[in-house]
Amino acid sequence: MARIAGVKTTKNASGKLTHVTIDVRKHPQAIGTLKEMGLLNKTQFEKECEEAISLEEGRKQLHDFINTLAWKK
Numbered sequence: 001m002a003r004i005a006g007v008k009t010t011k012n013a014s015g016k017l018t019h020v021t022i023d024v025r026k027h028p029q030a031i032g033t034l035k036e037m038g039l040l041n042k043t044q045f046e047k048e049c050e051e052a053i054s055l056e057e058g059r060k061q062l063h064d065f066i067n068t069l070a071w072k073k
Helices: 030-036 044-051 056-067
Strands: 007-011 017-022
Touching: none
Parallel strands: none
Antiparallel strands: 007 017
């Protein structure tokens, strides 16, 4: 098999292919394909950002909470 710059393979002791490392700086076109295959996992931070509420919704919730507090006059 010919060597490709930016692609590294690792084999186990019996000679079977176990890992493939792709340098996406050299092969940026691979990112789309890897995402389609589900091989690029999102980090916990990215997952939390997707689930986060908007700034306007956060302000509304804050004002609603403040309005429920019993203020001494």
